[in-house]
Amino acid sequence: MPGIKARSDWPENGVDIMRDVAIIGVKNTKFGELWECSLRDIVVEAGIGAIQDSSVSGKDIDALYIGNMSGGRFIDQEHIGALIADYSGLSRNLHVPATRVEAACASGGLALRQAIMSVASGYSDIVVAAGAEKMTDVGSDEASSALAAAADREWEGMAGATFPGLYAMIARLHMHRYGTTSEQLAEVAVKNHRNGCLNPIAQYKHAITVDDVLNSIMVADPLHIFDCSPITDGASALVLAPAEIARKYSDTPIYIKAIAQASDTIALHDRRDITTLDASVVAAKRAYSMAKLAPEDIDLVEVHDCFTIAEICAIEDLGFAEKGKGGVVTENGETAIGGRIPVNTSGGLKACGHPVGATGIKQAVEIVTQLRGDAGKRQVEGAEYGMTHNVGGSGATAVIHILSRER
């Protein structure tokens, strides 16, 4: 990869000093417009659900990590870690440490990464990683403005940039350079809605057609409203344990094979090439190296489809499609359930919904559900390895995990 100095030696150096980590419990709340629920309600529901799923008890929990992008903007509440520990019953008697993690839309993935490192290092044994966002307490203009804070406010926002606008410029150049079409972008949304129909927690459980996408209102040319992920309330949680004791708590522990993270410039215009998220490329390289796996070994992946073009770039950047061929691969059905590499079986951000702080955790919950064989009608048969790919902003942060059924 010219122009990228990937520290591919880094994960192997790190892996020796860590112990193996397993996921022993998972839970998503319903995703959608949850008018009747507060942030604390949904995080507690997800957290308690994950703990019940794992058979640990509150007094076993050593630490909490919570992904939350913008409680301050969405619900006028900061200090989210302490709030959630309190309402989960872990504060007044047990005094469990709680840490909120923020990396815009990658907050959840990064919370999971911090939680895994805490267990891997030996500092903690049982750790809960949660993610949540309550986005519908403010109007959609206010929500869009809060989300725009993930870009460079001074040098993108003050010029009139919006998130759909930034991804529209990625899409325009991808189309110009590689011949990607609006129909191919629409196919991403069509597939993810089809998958969302099979996921009980999804915000949208209705099928759409390519024409529905192309006839929906234009937000930022060439992206229509149906090319964009929605505004969503939701929470997800999972429980981690050292691999050597995981079977004490779960009959089907799922093992962490790789954790990887990379940064790139905050502003899209400062990137080497706007049609490639170098942070995704580098994080994927680190993850494959750490897991000693290649893209062909991965059975399914949850990618960060905040916009349809983002899924096309992601499957290219993660090595599931040749650069420029993401649209064609999608159009050919290779990313559908039953295809060569099922992408976003949960419905993705597009149809399952995108409560920004929760998304990275939800992706891991979906992969665990699939690897356990519990995914019902959307099950990917015989899945051994799954990947999650969570992006902050227009690509300034990428967080990738590889999970496995076998230790």
Add this chain to the structure above:
Amino acid sequence: MSSVPRFWRNIGVRYNLEGTRCKECEEYFYPPRNVCVNCRRMGELEPYKFKGTGEIVSYTLIHTAAKGFEDQAPYTLAIIKLDEGPCLTSQVIGDIDKIQIGTRVKSVFRKLGEDGERGMIYYGTKFVPLDP
């Protein structure tokens, strides 16, 4: 528009396309950086005023405006590669049918947006196509 001091602090940069250039590796930066991304501590940055010409890397017509830009919608937003090297995000004014990826543009001084609550109007740099 969210912050008055934050905008005015950079007024020279916004009005006159003032950035920096690293004497060590000769890379140009806009907006100005105090640390060179190549040389880091070993770099030496000096002020530089950009010529204001460049070309369009990519662009979009924004229909759903950013907060403070509602009265301008739809507006054309672009990533522009300045001739000296760095890219920036800016509006391009004039007929969108006249621009494409690769279109040559030059900077002009225009109203950027406004802050309704404070009644402030912001000026700065936008771009227009250079005539062929």
